Amino acid sequence: MLPTRLAKAGQTPIECWLGFYDFSKSHGPWLGPLGHVLSRSRITHVGPILKLGTGELAITITTGGAAVHRPEVVEKHNPLIDSLYLGHWSIDPDELTNLAINFTDAKPIDILFHSLVGRFIGLTPPRICTTFASRVFGLPLEWYPATLYRRLKNDYDSAMWTGPRR
Secondary structure (H helix, E strand, C coil), X not given: CCHHHHCCCCCCCEXXXXXXXCCCXXXXXXXXXXXXXXXXXXXXXXXXXXXXXXXXXXXXXXXXXXXXXXXXXXXXXXXXXXXXXXXXXXXXXXXXXXXXXXXXCCCHHHXXXXXXXXXXXXXXXXXXHHHHHHHHHCCCCCCCHHHHHHHHHHHCCCHHHCCCCC
């Protein structure tokens, strides 16, 4: 679902960013380090950051569901590696949050299976943070957050990907 479908009539465009984090501590003692090894990167999570008139919101999607926090709360336990500017999008933050909450259905075993087997035999990836960001913002579908980050940093040389630093 693209953000333009999440817009209310007269919705003011919202400045959107993608935050790339190291969630290895939050993923537990075995899934976090395994994520580092499989993705060959410290980037283990991606999530939208919305700049609103009242402040910023970071939407995080994990295997347990989704949550909305201020970015500094997320960064307190999960270091922000980098953020990429996506431009202004006409989206409703409430509808985007509801979409995020209802989007995730993956469990750690689903993620592990897809990483080791499913992606090589063409199975549809579980609904995780990367697939959420890719579908909502119309980005290339990548499995690992680090791969999405590298692809956006390297492949997109347009005004959409250059903007003010967060």
